[in-house]
Amino acid sequence: MTTTYPQILFQNRHADRIATLEEYAASGGYEALRQMIAGGDRAQVQAAIQEATLLGRGGAAFPMGIKLSTVAADAPFPRYLVCNADEMEPGTFKDRVLLHADPHQLIEGMVLTGFAIQAAKGIIFIRPEYENAARILEREVALARQAGYLGEKILGSDFSFEIDVHRSGGRYICGEVTAQLNALMGKRPNPQQPPPYPTESGLWGRPTVIQNVETLSCVPHIVRNGAQWFKDLALTESGAGTKLFAVSGHVNRPGCYELPMGVPLSEIIEEHAGGMRPGSEFKACLPGGASTQFLTRQFYDIPMDFDSLKKAGHRLGTGAIMIFDHKTCMVAATLNLMDFFARESCGWCTPCREGLPYIRDLLQRIERGEGEAAFIPMLEEMSKYLWNAYCAFAPGAVSPLQGLLTYFRDEVEEHITAHRCPFQASGSGALDNRSQTD
Amino acid sequence: MLTEELRTALEAKIAGAAHPQEYVVDVLFALQDHYGHLTDEAVAEAAQLVGMPVVAVEELTTFYPFLYREPVGRYVINVCDSVVCWMDGHESLQNHLMERLGIAMGETTADGLFTLLPVCCIGYCDRAPAILVNKKVYGELTPEKLDDLLETLRREAE
Ligand SMILES: Cc1cc2nc3c(=O)[nH]c(=O)nc-3n(C[C@H](O)[C@H](O)[C@H](O)COP(=O)(O)O)c2cc1C
Ligand code: SF4
Numbered sequence: 001m002t003t004t005y006p007q008i009l010f011q012n013r014h015a016d017r018i019a020t021l022e023e024y025a026a027s028g029g030y031e032a033l034r035q036m037i038a039g040g041d042r043a044q045v046q047a048a049i050q051e052a053t054l055l056g057r058g059g060a061a062f063p064m065g066i067k068l069s070t071v072a073a074d075a076p077f078p079r080y081l082v083c084n085a086d087e088m089e090p091g092t093f094k095d096r097v098l099l100h101a102d103p104h105q106l107i108e109g110m111v112l113t114g115f116a117i118q119a120a121k122g123i124i125f126i127r128p129e130y131e132n133a134a135r136i137l138e139r140e141v142a143l144a145r146q147a148g149y150l151g152e153k154i155l156g157s158d159f160s161f162e163i164d165v166h167r168s169g170g171r172y173i174c175g176e177v178t179a180q181l182n183a184l185m186g187k188r189p190n191p192q193q194p195p196p197y198p199t200e201s202g203l204w205g206r207p208t209v210i211q212n213v214e215t216l217s218c219v220p221h222i223v224r225n226g227a228q229w230f231k232d233l234a235l236t237e238s239g240a241g242t243k244l245f246a247v248s249g250h251v252n253r254p255g256c257y258e259l260p261m262g263v264p265l266s267e268i269i270e271e272h273a274g275g276m277r278p279g280s281e282f283k284a285c286l287p288g289g290a291s292t293q294f295l296t297r298q299f300y301d302i303p304m305d306f307d308s309l310k311k312a313g314h315r316l317g318t319g320a321i322m323i324f325d326h327k328t329c330m331v332a333a334t335l336n337l338m339d340f341f342a343r344e345s346c347g348w349c350t351p352c353r354e355g356l357p358y359i360r361d362l363l364q365r366i367e368r369g370e371g372e373a374a375f376i377p378m379l380e381e382m383s384k385y386l387w388n389a390y391c392a393f394a395p396g397a398v399s400p401l402q403g404l405l406t407y408f409r410d411e412v413e414e415h416i417t418a419h420r421c422p423f424q425a426s427g428s429g430a431l432d433n434r435s436q437t438d
Numbered sequence: 439m440l441t442e443e444l445r446t447a448l449e450a451k452i453a454g455a456a457h458p459q460e461y462v463v464d465v466l467f468a469l470q471d472h473y474g475h476l477t478d479e480a481v482a483e484a485a486q487l488v489g490m491p492v493v494a495v496e497e498l499t500t501f502y503p504f505l506y507r508e509p510v511g512r513y514v515i516n517v518c519d520s521v522v523c524w525m526d527g528h529e530s531l532q533n534h535l536m537e538r539l540g541i542a543m544g545e546t547t548a549d550g551l552f553t554l555l556p557v558c559c560i561g562y563c564d565r566a567p568a569i570l571v572n573k574k575v576y577g578e579l580t581p582e583k584l585d586d587l588l589e590t591l592r593r594e595a596e
């Protein structure tokens with residue numbers, strides 16, 4: 001038996017098609033917008049979001065209400081809202097599923113947020129691999145405009161707001177706020193350390209709020225049902241709302257599941273994702289994308305919300321759970337992750353540009369059986385330097401490495417003393433170890 | 439050379455924009471579709487269209503993996519090599535492709551049909567191992583499915 005929970009973001013999800021505007025409206029969609037526009041009280045939107053403790057779903061868990069409050073009342077116009085649909089963190093695919101399920105909640109969430117900060121324009125920044133979703137959004141934005149939810153004088157009020165879809169050229173760093181702003185302005189997307197903060201001086205030097213797809217999609221539901229309702233969706237006191245968990249790896253049913261914040265990891269794996277594949281035992285997972293640390297068996301029952309993971313010294317990140325079985329070589333897995341980060345480093349600052357290939361090289365030698373005992377302290381030292389890099393990319397990049405050295409040190413040592421990978425035949429597993437149940 | 443039609447379409451898109459630079463990636467994609475890849479001429483034309491120095495446009499063409507500064511085949515196959523696909527057999531998939539096409543990663547077949555490139559996680563980890571063919575996703579691949587796909591693409595190209 002699989003425990004069932006209220007579906008909010010996925011309430012109109014169909015297996016084979018996206019929800020229409022009519023279906024979204026029939027489920028209460030655009031009601032929040034009508035109410036807020038009729039009432040005319042911008043502060044109410046922000047207050048509801050703040051009270052609901054809506055934390056950013058893009059990885060950093062920053063409270064959206066607080067971010068909105070940093071747009072000063074007398075901040076210059078035009079103001080912008082950017083929706084971050086870059087989703088390039090390995091393992092993460094929740095925004096893709098959400099956009100294909102019910103795109104109008106994002107559109108309504110953007111209009112409401114735009115209303116709250118008096119923005120003139122919203123821009124959806126989307127990765128090139130999501131061309132399908134980009135087309136869906138363009139089509140649905142046009143429909144929302146026809147219906148009067150978007151464009152000039154929305155629902156007869158004096159508030160006007162447009163939404164554009166911006167296609168990226170790729171690269172993981174474009175998901176970082178300040179790099180994304182540079183990308184949007186046609187510049188090479190290197191990050192730009194604040195201050196000034198984007199809410200003060202962002203796109204074209206104007207106040208700009210950036211939020212993740214899932215965060216913005218929560219907004220209409222919060223405004224319509226209230227902050228307390230949102231908080232009560234969570235299973236834990238510390239959590240609020242539901243979370244989209246993108247589960248992948250050695251489980252029977254990889255997929256994206258909407259579950260209450262605070263649901264135990266073990267329940268996600270065993271019930272919702274259909275358990276480990278035949279012949280596979282749980283060894284570890286990355287709980288929230290490639291830039292989080294490995295969670296081992298000792299955390300198997302941990303409640304999956306931002307606070308619980310933080311208390312345990314971990315991060316929920318994007319809630320993308322990648323599950324590794326007992327046959328996986330953790331050195332090889334970490335090597336793959338470091339290779340990703342070394343390639344995706346934007347190259348702007350030295351610790352990251354030079355440090356990651358160095359780390360990758362050491363790990364590669366260990367994996368090949370050419371490692372030496374001295375490599376371990378070298379890796380530790382190197383990962384410390386990466387905390388001094390220019391942007392948050394680098395500390396994220398070394399998270400799996402730090403997890404490896406904390407929880408799988410014996411495995412690393414075994415590679416070194418045996419001069420070989422003890423998992424040889426597995427790791428980049430054979431195609432046939434995939435379950436046929438999906 | 440740009441066709442008059444494409445130039446007019448791009449100019450119309452940019453016209454009236456407060457900041458034409460925001461369209462630079464769109465323009466580059468359009469020119470890439472037109473020329474097959476971003477030739478020196480295309481880069482210069484893009485720079486002129488959006489009013490940016492050529493070097494600023496080069497900073498982008500050398501940064502974004504989906505902008506090709508060198509010729510590519512009719513079908514660009516991007517093989518995901520990030521961690522979930524890695525768990526699910528990315529390596530044997532990639533080896534199979536290289537063997538079938540007789541090329542290494544980064545190369546194009548002699549008939550100009552296929553280019554093989556690595557790509558980072560494409561956001562279809564629930565359907566690992568996954569690849570893109572001209573940005574269209576194919577997931578849960580096996581060597582057999584790959585062979586069928588290559589066959590279909592070859593026939594389509596005839
Ligand atoms: C290297 C890097 C990549 C990121 N990629 C994304 C991304 O693809 N999508 C996203 O929403 N946030 C991403 N973030 C987080 C954003 O910087 C930012 O915190 C987020 O978009 C804000 O929205 P939220 O508060 O609604 O989550 C990334 C951060 C870093 C450092
Ligand atoms: S830490 Fe890495 S990604 Fe961030 S600015 Fe430095 S080189 Fe670029």
Ligand code: FES
Pocket residue numbers: 090091092518519520521522523524558559560561562563566567568
């Ligand atoms: S790891 Fe290949 S699609 Fe995500």
